[in-house]
Amino acid sequence: xxxxxxxxxxxxxxxxxxxxxGGKKPVVLEKPPETTQPQAPAPAPAPVVQEAPxxxxxxxxxxxxxEDLRETAGTDTVLFSYDSYELDDAAKAILxxxxxxxxxxxxxxxxxxxxxxxxxxxEYNLALGDRRANSAKNFLAAQGIDVARxxxxxxxxxxxxxxxxxxxxxAQNRRAVTMVMSR
Amino acid sequence: MRLIPFTLALLLLPLLLLPVAxxxxxxxxxxxxxxxxxxxxxxxxxxxxxxxxxxxxxxxxAIGQRAAQVIANDLxxxxxxxxxxxxxxxxxxxxxxxxxxxFPAWRTVAAxxxxxxxxxxxxxxxxxxxxYAYDVFAGSEIARNGFVTTAAGWRRAAHKCADLxxxxxxxxxxxxxxxxxYVSETGPRTRRIKRLAxxxxxxxxxxxxxxxxxxxxxxxxxxxxxxxxxMSFENNRPRVWxxxxxxxxxxxxxxxxxxxxxPRFSPDGQNLVFSMSLGGNADIxxxxxxxxxxxxxxxxxxxxxxPSYSPDGSQIVFESDRGGSQQVYVMNADGSNQRRIxxxxxxxxxxxxxxxxxxxxxxxxxxxxFGIGVMRPDGSGERLLTNGYQDESPTWSPNGRVILFARSxxxxxxxxxxxxxxxxxxxxxxxPLDASDPAWSPLLP
Amino acid sequence: xxxxxxxxxxAALLAHGVLLAALSLAWQQxxxxxxxxxxAVAVEVVTIADAPRIxxxxxxxxxxxxxxxATAPEPPAPAPAPEPLRADAVPPPEPAKPRPQPAAKPSATRGPPSPLDTSSLASLxxxxxxxxxxxxxxxxxxxxxxxxxxxxxxxIDPRAAATLAQSIRxxxxxxxxxxxxxxxxxxxxxxxxxNYGRDGRVIGLPQAGTPTGTTAANADYARAFAETARRxxxxxxxxxxxADLYELWQSVEINFDPExxx
Numbered sequence: 001x002x003x004x005x006x007x008x009x010x011x012x013x014x015x016x017x018x019x020x021x022g023g024k025k026p027v028v029l030e031k032p033p034e035t036t037q038p039q040a041p042a043p044a045p046a047p048v049v050q051e052a053p054x055x056x057x058x059x060x061x062x063x064x065x066x067e068d069l070r071e072t073a074g075t076d077t078v079l080f081s082y083d084s085y086e087l088d089d090a091a092k093a094i095l096x097x098x099x100x101x102x103x104x105x106x107x108x109x110x111x112x113x114x115x116x117x118x119x120x121x122x123e124y125n126l127a128l129g130d131r132r133a134n135s136a137k138n139f140l141a142a143q144g145i146d147v148a149r150x151x152x153x154x155x156x157x158x159x160x161x162x163x164x165x166x167x168x169x170x171a172q173n174r175r176a177v178t179m180v181m182s183r
Numbered sequence: 184m185r186l187i188p189f190t191l192a193l194l195l196l197p198l199l200l201l202p203v204a205x206x207x208x209x210x211x212x213x214x215x216x217x218x219x220x221x222x223x224x225x226x227x228x229x230x231x232x233x234x235x236x237x238x239x240x241x242x243x244x245a246i247g248q249r250a251a252q253v254i255a256n257d258l259x260x261x262x263x264x265x266x267x268x269x270x271x272x273x274x275x276x277x278x279x280x281x282x283x284x285x286f287p288a289w290r291t292v293a294a295x296x297x298x299x300x301x302x303x304x305x306x307x308x309x310x311x312x313x314x315y316a317y318d319v320f321a322g323s324e325i326a327r328n329g330f331v332t333t334a335a336g337w338r339r340a341a342h343k344c345a346d347l348x349x350x351x352x353x354x355x356x357x358x359x360x361x362x363x364x365y366v367s368e369t370g371p372r373t374r375r376i377k378r379l380a381x382x383x384x385x386x387x388x389x390x391x392x393x394x395x396x397x398x399x400x401x402x403x404x405x406x407x408x409x410x411x412x413x414m415s416f417e418n419n420r421p422r423v424w425x426x427x428x429x430x431x432x433x434x435x436x437x438x439x440x441x442x443x444x445x446p447r448f449s450p451d452g453q454n455l456v457f458s459m460s461l462g463g464n465a466d467i468x469x470x471x472x473x474x475x476x477x478x479x480x481x482x483x484x485x486x487x488x489x490p491s492y493s494p495d496g497s498q499i500v501f502e503s504d505r506g507g508s509q510q511v512y513v514m515n516a517d518g519s520n521q522r523r524i525x526x527x528x529x530x531x532x533x534x535x536x537x538x539x540x541x542x543x544x545x546x547x548x549x550x551x552x553f554g555i556g557v558m559r560p561d562g563s564g565e566r567l568l569t570n571g572y573q574d575e576s577p578t579w580s581p582n583g584r585v586i587l588f589a590r591s592x593x594x595x596x597x598x599x600x601x602x603x604x605x606x607x608x609x610x611x612x613x614x615p616l617d618a619s620d621p622a623w624s625p626l627l628p
Numbered sequence: 629x630x631x632x633x634x635x636x637x638x639a640a641l642l643a644h645g646v647l648l649a650a651l652s653l654a655w656q657q658x659x660x661x662x663x664x665x666x667x668a669v670a671v672e673v674v675t676i677a678d679a680p681r682i683x684x685x686x687x688x689x690x691x692x693x694x695x696x697x698a699t700a701p702e703p704p705a706p707a708p709a710p711e712p713l714r715a716d717a718v719p720p721p722e723p724a725k726p727r728p729q730p731a732a733k734p735s736a737t738r739g740p741p742s743p744l745d746t747s748s749l750a751s752l753x754x755x756x757x758x759x760x761x762x763x764x765x766x767x768x769x770x771x772x773x774x775x776x777x778x779x780x781x782x783x784i785d786p787r788a789a790a791t792l793a794q795s796i797r798x799x800x801x802x803x804x805x806x807x808x809x810x811x812x813x814x815x816x817x818x819x820x821x822x823n824y825g826r827d828g829r830v831i832g833l834p835q836a837g838t839p840t841g842t843t844a845a846n847a848d849y850a851r852a853f854a855e856t857a858r859r860x861x862x863x864x865x866x867x868x869x870x871a872d873l874y875e876l877w878q879s880v881e882i883n884f885d886p887e888x889x890x
Contacts, residue, residue: 083508085463111419118591121532121546121553121575122400122620123445124502124509126414126421127458127465127486130442134463153419154442154460158398163372165572165593210821210881213793218804218860218886263807295805295859313676318855320862321833325855329676336669343671353807354849360671627671 064105066180072104073097077161078136080174083120085131087139091176095136098178099143112136113177114154115161117170122156129154136176151181220607222265223352226294226319227255228276229269233313236304238334243302243310246334250312250341254298256385257345257359260601261585262608264352267292281315286322294319298348302337309333314344316351326351338387339627346626356582359384362624363587364402364411365599367391368617372595377619379413379426384580384623386613392426393433401576402426404624405448411622412436412446412455423457423470437470437477445488449516450496456480458488467501467518480518489533492516493540493560500524500534500543500560511545513560524562533576536560538625539583542604546575555588557604568606573597576619581626587612589619792877795869803864806856806886807849815841817885818854820861826874828866834858857884 061067070076076098078091087095102108114133116125133152141147160173230247240246255266274280274288281299289297297317302310309332316326328347330340339360346357367380379392379399392411393399402413411426415433423436423446436443439459446457455470467481467490481487485505492499500513503523509532511525525531529549536543542557547567554570555577573591580587584604591597597619599612612618818839823831836858842850861882869877 118573118595119548121489121502121509121548123458123488124486124504124532126400126442126444127460127488130460130465131463131486152463153421155398155416155421156400158375158377158400160373163595165595210879211789211793211796211877213796213800213880213882214885215797215801215804215860215882216885216887218801218806218856218884221805223805295863311674318859320859321855327676329674330671331674332671333669336671339669339671343673350848352852352855354846354852355807 064108064180068105069098069101069178069180072101076178077175079171080132080176082117082170082174083128084174085128085135087135091136092139095139095178096143099140099145102140102145102149109149109151109181111179111181112140112150112152113159113179114152115159115173115175115177116157117173118157118160118165119170120157125156126154129156132174132176136178222259222263223295224267224293225255225258225264225296225298225348226267226272226289226292227251227258227269227298228272228274230300230302230312231276231278231281233278233301233303233311238304238308238310240310240334240337243304246310246337247300247302250300250302250337250344251298253338253341253385253387254345254348257342258298258349260385260610261349262603262610263349264296267294281313284317284319286317286319289317289319296325296348296352298344300344304334305331310337310340312337312340312344314347316348338383342384355584356626358580358582358585358623358626360627361581362404362408362627363599363612363621364392364404364624365589365614365621366399366402366619367614368597368619369395379411380614380618381411381428382614389615392428392431401445401620401622403447403622406450406452406625408624408627410448410452412448412457414444414446423455437475443468445490447491449492450494456490456492456499458490467499469516478518480514481521487512491535491543493536494538495540498536498560500536502532502534502545509548511543511558511562524560525558525565526562527556527558527565531556535577535579537579537583538581541583544577544579544586546577555586555602557586566606568602568604569600569609574600576621578621578623580623587621587623589621591619788873789876792869792873796867796877796880796882799867800860800864800882804856804860804884806884807852816850816853817841817883817887818850818857820854820857820882820884822861822880822882824865824867824869824878824880826871826878828868830862830865834861857882860884 061071066076073094074097075094078087078094080086080091081088098110102110112133114129114131114136116129116132120128130152133154137147137150137152140150157173160169161175162169162172164170229244229251232243232247234243236243238246241249251269258264259266271292273291274285276284276299278301281301284297284299295318297319298314299317300312300314302312304310312330312332314326314328314330315324317323318325326347328344330343332340342360345359349355349357349359361384362381363384364379364381367378368375370376375398376395377399378395379402380389381392382389393415398416400414402411404411409428411428413424413426414421415424417424417435420435421442421444422439423443425434425436426432427434436446436455436457441462442460443457444460444465446455448455449469453472455472456467457470458465459468464484465486465488466479466483467487469478469480470476471478480490480499481501481503483505485503486509487501487503487505490499490501497516498513499516500511502509503512504510506523509530510523511531511534512521512523514521524543525545527547529547532546532548534543534545537557541559543560544555544557547554547556552570553573553575554567555574556565556567558565568586569588569590571590572593574588575591576589577586578588579585580601585601586604587599587601589597590600597617599614599618599621600609601612602609816839819837820834821837822834825831836854839850839853867877
């Protein structure tokens, strides 16, 4: 997995493009999928920042890159409490900065990754991770980001951020990560 | 203790008199309502060579020795038998002894049952394994069968012999001639590499099915066992796939834009059930493999997942957090009549219907621990069989008597363990690497 | 994936032809890395004749086409490390606790010495029937008491019979190994009729009746269940019982009921 990162990144990118386009296609379902999904609690409409914070002149990172997002927004990750997919104030603040960064980088598309701690069963955590990813996605959409730029993926408990079997580790693993898709 | 009243006994006495010389007595009545739950000592001497043939799997003598080991190991692993150390045997079993065992000699080593047989090389290069079982104390034959297979098939023939003996002595179907597919794990937890792997029920014949390039989860056998459904993150599109044994063909199921996961076959093999998560809302769908029609079975905002059919295909057990936390629900196969059945403490998740229909195994989350439990299909009779830092993903042996599950520790190491339905005989099943998400096949055809 | 279905999907796939090519390349590579295992070899069940002696190799009744050898002959599996079986963690039905034996010692002041040297049931006389210790026999003085209570063969004191039954139970129960975990075990009981010789040995093969609760569905289990009862009788012999009461125990019906188990 790790050694094949370049290939993977390429394939991922292609796949996500495919996936994103697939989203516009009629889904081959007997019943059309519900489009009314549980929305994240409608965030208090944050004042839309007209201009993004100007990137520091000394910055060496590539604009629009993952590092750029991390540096600009402080983090690319929001955390959740146990078995929850609700965004707390800290998470909303971070995602608000992500939204601003996305407006400043209109060509960038992102994937919201949902993750869980290991204290849940495998199948349930896949669903819970998907809820978390969608919470973040819905928040960004409510901030005015075009949903065509946003996709989601759940990793359940399969890709923890840190090892460890205590609350400190679990807290870091219950997360949604805003991942910049390669262009 | 009940005794026939003496006067009544006197009255009955003439009736009970049998045409024998000895003065008959009213039989003394004895009630025994307790015994010892302990494994039955059983002797499995090396199978005798039926002829001096040689096969590509070795001489008939060598196969005879290995077959006996496989059989003894099978029986031992059930927890119901205690194979006697061959070093204690006082007799060597020749061809004559296979049909006319020296019962007194086997009694002296405390064997209650005896399994003998022969291995014969066939002209076509295959072998015949003849399997005999005896009740040592009654001095009688209780079962026999022959198994014709290829030389390489001697293991399966041995498992079938063990199944024959197990079934005859316990009265329940055997389960040794079966396989296990599971997820082999290696690497750090943050970058775990997962591969599908398959092996015989006793760990022999281990093979990897996928390379580890893609994250794979929750493999499950089709009833016909030539197909496995699983979930793969291939191309970063997490969804349900099919893997065909033999050809190695891999095929994504359907064309869904959303994540599909937690797949399982229907007992007739015609359908898959799985979850699909649309916008964060996971519901259960049925997918007809022939018509490719998808039918939605659950609705609502809760997470509905981990569906598993009843063996007759009429019902589906699944988990849902619609009531606030993960609990076990049952619905008819068409999605109607959904009802909660688990009311134990904590959460109840990943239910699996027993192949004999009498129990549902599940994962219990509570008190900071994960354990494996069973309950009746109506939710009654709940019993916890195991407890650990993280015991989850139960799967049933083909006869519904043993549950295999994954046990992880705080260091992220995971392995396969089994426990019988009484909560006894907990033991680890060795795998080359770490292991999770086991699925037990039905008995092989 | 490889089979586009639906026109819209097909069109989309066309549009992404290049992507697909790339993807299937990766896919193929994976398959090359891991040749799929063969399907399981076939095993055919055949009936075997009385004599297993096979001087010439029998013809398999089906043309067992030689399947591809899936595995090379393996070295003999290493003897599995003797694993402690969990069964010993199961508490025995009744702890074999020595119980107080008020009347166990032969009293010098009372009666003639017992003519029996085999065994004594005195210690097992339990005045609070039917709960009694399931314990193997102690020695000494019981027949005397039985004799006192039930002098000679003229009449049978129910208590004497009960005491004998208790002794038999104590001697046979440790040999009963009922199949646990069966679906219907709690509903089944089985009666075994045994004839004992004066030496306490079983004469002939004990006859086990049809267990209660036998149905077509559990007939195999019922048979196995009945055989465990018969086996218990055969394993735990000869019985040690007072010879002069032989007529009382020469024919015994033992009812095996696992109600207190599992």
